[in-house]
Amino acid sequence: LEQKLHTQAQKTYWVCAFSVNQHAGICDSVPQLDTHGKPFVVCPCGREKFWKGDFCEMNKFDSMMAYLKRQVPGFAQVIAVDSGFELFTRIWCIAELLQARNSHLPQALKIHSEDYVIMHREDMESMDVRNAQATFAPDRDMILAKVDDIDEFNREVRNLILAPDTGLLAMWTAGSVASVVGESMVDQAEEIALTVASSSSMNY
Secondary structure, eight states: OTTTTGGGTTOOOOOHHHHSOGGGTTTTSOOSBOTTSOBOOOOOOOOOOOSSSTTOSSSOHHHHHHHHHHHSTTOOEEEEOOTTOGGGGBHHHHHHHHHHHHTTOOEEEEOSOHHHHHHHHHHHHTOOGGGOBOSSHHHHHHHHHTOSOHHHHHHHHHHHHHOTTTSHHHHHHTTOHHHHHOHHHHHHHHHHHHHHHHHHHHHO
């Protein structure tokens, strides 16, 4: 793996699922089933949990994104969209997309094919963050509590995704990803993801 990725050794990718310490929050209070209907296994680590305040790592995504924008030259957001477009129904994902746009971060989508865009476009057009989901309901309530005007927030989210000239889908459809974030960066992210997945499947 190191040999395959040696040319990218100086690139850093922030992935919340890996970077946020789950043992300081949600690991011992998971729902019975995950989003695929599979049983969760409760973590026995016994670490102290922080749901708010300075030591909580799960409520500062907006501050972290703004900080990285200031401190890391070329910092950008690569959005890997699942085939069911469920990413756009998750409250954390929606909030991070909008925060990136408001922070003027370059953004680029990775989508399986145009067929999936066509298939889910109506869902995008009727999107309402009131219906967005979170594994933990308090997370959803916490994020929505930061929103002064839900209807305006909905308009901003739909505009972010669907605006004819500047929306994420429009830029992806037009093939203009390279002008937004740099084609090499997107390709590198995809290469790293595929390489890691390949290595994991071989070792386990």
